Structure formats: C-alpha cells, structure tokens
Amino acid sequence: MALNIGIIGLPNSGKSTLFNALTRGHAEAANYPFCTIEPNVGVVEVPDFRLTQLAQNLSPDRVTPTRIRFVDIAGLVRGASRGEGLGNQFLGHIRECDAIVQVVRCFDDEQVTHVDGQIDPIRDTETIFTELALADLQTVADGLDRVRKVLRSDPKGPERKEESALVTVEEFLASGRPPQLSMEHTEALTPYRLLTLKDTLYVANVSETDLPKGGEGFRALVDRYGKKGVLTASARIESELGELPVDDRAAFLADLGIGEPGIDRLIRAGYDLLGLHTFYTTANNLVQAWQLPRGATAPEAAGRIHSDMEEGFIRAEVARADDLVGGATLEQLRDSGRLKVEGRDYVVEDGDVIRFLFNTP
Ligand SMILES: Nc1nc2c(ncn2[C@@H]2O[C@H](COP(=O)(O)OP(=O)(O)OP(=O)(O)O)[C@@H](O)[C@H]2O)c(=O)[nH]1
Ligand SMILES: [Mg+2]
CATH class of the missing domain: 3.10.20.30 (Beta-grasp domain)
Incomplete structure (x- = not known):
C-alpha cells in the first residue's frame, strides 16, 4: 500500500513538470524501478540510503523500498468548487489523498502566462485555499443535514460529537480561516476527508536564478506557512536533471549550488509530513x-x-x-x-x- 499525495496548484504553476520529474527523473536518478498506473498517477520509491546499504550487505534475492503515489491534477482556478475549469472534477481525486503538495508559482517567465496576471505566491495560495474551503463547506453542509436528521429522532445519539465538529469547522471555513481543531473533532471528521484538513507542503517553484536560497516568493511563503512547510525547487531544473545521463547529474547540480535534487527532498518531506x-x-x-x-x-x-x-x-x-x-x-x-x-x-x-x-x- 503506497501513500497518496495529491499535487495541486493554479494552472501553469508547474505541477505536471514537477510530476514528470518525480516519476521519470527520480526513478532513473536512483536507478529504482517505478510504475505509472495512469498518465497522471505515478508511484515513486522513497530514496533510502540504509536500505541500499542493507541490500549491499545481505545480498538478498529481492529488495523492496517503501513507496509514495503522486497524483497530478489539472490546475484549480477561481470557481473550481462551483465547477469552473477542469480542476473541479479532480477535487475528488485529492479527497482520496493522504496529503497535499501545493505547487506555487514563484518563477518569472513572460512566455508562461499567469491566470491572475502578476506573480504573487501568497495570493495564489489564498485562491487555492478558498476553492478547497468552498468545496469543504458543501461537504460540511451535507453532513450537517444528515446528522441533524438523525439527531431529531435521537437527540442524545453519538452523532452529537460529529455535529459539534462540523459546526466548528464550518465557522472556521466561513470566515476564511484554516480550521484548527481538537483531536476529538479531527477524529470525528475523518470520514469526510476534508481538503482543508489535509497536511500540506508548499513547493515554491522558483526561477533557477533564485536557487538554492529561493528568493522573495519563497521567503513570503515561509513567513506565512512556516519553515517546515515550504520547500524550494525549480520544476524546470528538476525535469532537465531527469533527462541527463546519471553520471552528469552531480556536476549539473553543483553548478547550480544545489546539494540534493529537489525531488528527493520532496519525497522525504512528504514522508515526514505524514509522520512516518x-x-x-x-x-x-x-x-x-x-x-x-x-x-x-x-x-x-x-x-x-x-x-x-x-x-x-x-x-x-x-x-x-x-x-x-x-x-x-x-x-x-x-x-x-x-x-x-x-x-x-x-x-x-x-x-x-x-x-x-x-x-x-
Ligand atoms: N521558467 C520556468 N518555466 C516553468 C517552470 N516550471 C514549469 N514551467 C513552464 O510552465 C508551463 C506550465 O507548466 P506545467 O507543469 O504544465 O503547469 P501545470 O501546473 O501542470 O499546469 P496545468 O496542468 O495547466 O494546471 C510550461 O510551459 C513549463 O515549461 C519553471 O520552473 N521555470
Ligand atoms: Mg498540468
């Protein structure tokens, strides 16, 4: 059973570029096999130095690493929760995921249009949050309807806890804030698979000239979402890296002042994000x-x-x-x-x- 991570973000933020780098480049980079189930679903093996060493030492018949499954969806636009754009039909895919990676455009490139004009990473994450929150509000409203019907015939029923959790999350979302819930409420809401309750890692997709430090957009994201929740990468560089012969990769990264490929950091961060x-x-x-x-x-x-x-x-x-x-x-x-x-x-x-x-x- 692989872990599921959904990749979301505005159109043209670099999701598919990063996804391709993850599923192709990575598999080659570490000389690991990988499999692609559908065009937008890829399973990658978690890079694991200890496993490589154990395998060298024990010469087993077979070595099995752990895996993460990434799902690349079409960009979400304003109104996705009401059915605008392609993103809406994919919201369901994210619901099934254990965690979310949000690709945020920080790179400047006149050739690549931005749906909202200027580069503004914080505004973009707020747009995405609004869409996820609106989709969740719908789920919560449906849930409340159902739970209140049950409570009408059994006012002291176990659904009380669920109702209180739903009301709390509704208050947060209606006022545009990310929900902060008690353990008890979080547990009561597990079956709803709410999008805004999923652990999220932000990938600042920066220009290569902003590597490795990240630049202004990255700093703004760190200020807002904390150091642990934000990674820098250049999706373009990562995909170029994946196309290079394995032997040339270290030199390519060194030229850019990068120690480790962004996708390796991303895979490990995803693993940490999920507390594994x-x-x-x-x-x-x-x-x-x-x-x-x-x-x-x-x-x-x-x-x-x-x-x-x-x-x-x-x-x-x-x-x-x-x-x-x-x-x-x-x-x-x-x-x-x-x-x-x-x-x-x-x-x-x-x-x-x-x-x-x-x-x-
Ligand atoms: N300069 C630059 N261009 C990039 C970078 N990442 C992606 N692009 C370009 O941006 C365009 C869109 O990239 P995609 O990866 O297809 O974007 P997406 O987020 O999957 O877009 P949708 O699927 O439409 O939502 C392509 O032309 C990429 O080459 C980057 O790091 N730097
Ligand atoms: Mg795409």
Whole structure:
C-alpha cells in the first residue's frame, strides 16, 4: 500500500513538470524501478540510503523500498468548487489523498502566462485555499443535514460529537480561516476527508536564478506557512536533471549550488509530513522497508506485513539497521547481545530491523 499525495496548484504553476520529474527523473536518478498506473498517477520509491546499504550487505534475492503515489491534477482556478475549469472534477481525486503538495508559482517567465496576471505566491495560495474551503463547506453542509436528521429522532445519539465538529469547522471555513481543531473533532471528521484538513507542503517553484536560497516568493511563503512547510525547487531544473545521463547529474547540480535534487527532498518531506518512519525486515532472503506512523507499536508494525502476524504476535527481535550495515548478521548480533527482545508495548523506532515471532492461526 503506497501513500497518496495529491499535487495541486493554479494552472501553469508547474505541477505536471514537477510530476514528470518525480516519476521519470527520480526513478532513473536512483536507478529504482517505478510504475505509472495512469498518465497522471505515478508511484515513486522513497530514496533510502540504509536500505541500499542493507541490500549491499545481505545480498538478498529481492529488495523492496517503501513507496509514495503522486497524483497530478489539472490546475484549480477561481470557481473550481462551483465547477469552473477542469480542476473541479479532480477535487475528488485529492479527497482520496493522504496529503497535499501545493505547487506555487514563484518563477518569472513572460512566455508562461499567469491566470491572475502578476506573480504573487501568497495570493495564489489564498485562491487555492478558498476553492478547497468552498468545496469543504458543501461537504460540511451535507453532513450537517444528515446528522441533524438523525439527531431529531435521537437527540442524545453519538452523532452529537460529529455535529459539534462540523459546526466548528464550518465557522472556521466561513470566515476564511484554516480550521484548527481538537483531536476529538479531527477524529470525528475523518470520514469526510476534508481538503482543508489535509497536511500540506508548499513547493515554491522558483526561477533557477533564485536557487538554492529561493528568493522573495519563497521567503513570503515561509513567513506565512512556516519553515517546515515550504520547500524550494525549480520544476524546470528538476525535469532537465531527469533527462541527463546519471553520471552528469552531480556536476549539473553543483553548478547550480544545489546539494540534493529537489525531488528527493520532496519525497522525504512528504514522508515526514505524514509522520512516518521506516523499519526493515530481512526474512526469507528479502530485504524490505516498511512505512509506519511514528509511535506505532511492534504488533502494529507486524500488522503492516500481515494481519495474522499482528493477531498472533508473540515478540519481536529488534536490531538496528546501522549494526547490520556494519557487516554483522542477526545471529551474530544475538550472540553479542545487540539483538533486543521486545514485547507488545515496544514502540518501533526509525531504522529498526525486526524479526517477528507469532502464532499462526
Ligand atoms: N521558467 C520556468 N518555466 C516553468 C517552470 N516550471 C514549469 N514551467 C513552464 O510552465 C508551463 C506550465 O507548466 P506545467 O507543469 O504544465 O503547469 P501545470 O501546473 O501542470 O499546469 P496545468 O496542468 O495547466 O494546471 C510550461 O510551459 C513549463 O515549461 C519553471 O520552473 N521555470
Ligand atoms: Mg498540468
């Protein structure tokens, strides 16, 4: 199961350019396979240095990285929530996504028109927010109708909590503010998959002359959305990078003063955005990386592999990837006391290599 990230933004902000760089360039850059399911859906493998090293060390039959699925949609324009433009029909695609990457045009280029005339990154993000908020308000209104009907016949029913969550989110959205909700309200609203509640990463698509620092547009976005939520990249540079022979890429990036391709940073940031980390298994001569929400326990990790393993969980033998990368085997680590035995309550850490012991049903 791959994670889903939806790419949104105004028309001509560079979404498809970035998407192509992500799905083509990246797969080649890291020499990883990738697959394209439909023209606008691409699955990329999460770059993972530890996995590469584990594979080198253990020479397994097969190596399986974790994946992220990106969905590229047509640009949203003012009025998308009312059916303007192509974007509207794609809002549904974003609803299914776990998180959002919003591409914001910061590059200046007379050849590429801007739907609203001048370059203005903050205005653009506000336009997008308004469209998402309007679409959500519709969903919320429908939800309130339904929940209030149920409450009429059962005023003390469990729908009370849902009603209160819907009313709160409606107040925020109606006044043009991003909703800030309690955990309880957030949970009550999960089935609605509201667009404005999704974690969002802003990609400032800057001119190459503004790399690597980002320039004015990038700074404005950081001021508004915080340092962690904004990345710089040049979609154009990223796509050019993807077309270069692998051996020439490092020099190309160095010329521009960039250490790491923007798409690698984007993939990792997407992973962080969703609060995920990685553990590994090495059973059956397969080296596999698995994504897991931070804070999840060993049985939950086992459940990522198979529900039977979660249900029948007995204990976990846990090593650190770094110890294995050093050349040792699990058996050697056990002999030298570096293999920990953990029970049901163990909270998995990033970089754990785990062998699960479980009862088969
Ligand atoms: N100068 C410059 N042009 C860019 C950059 N990124 C994209 N473009 C150009 O902008 C135009 C639109 O790019 P797309 O990637 O198709 O934009 P989009 O956001 O997918 O647009 P829609 O699908 O119409 O919503 C193309 O001509 C790109 O070559 C960039 O970083 N710099
Ligand atoms: Mg496009």
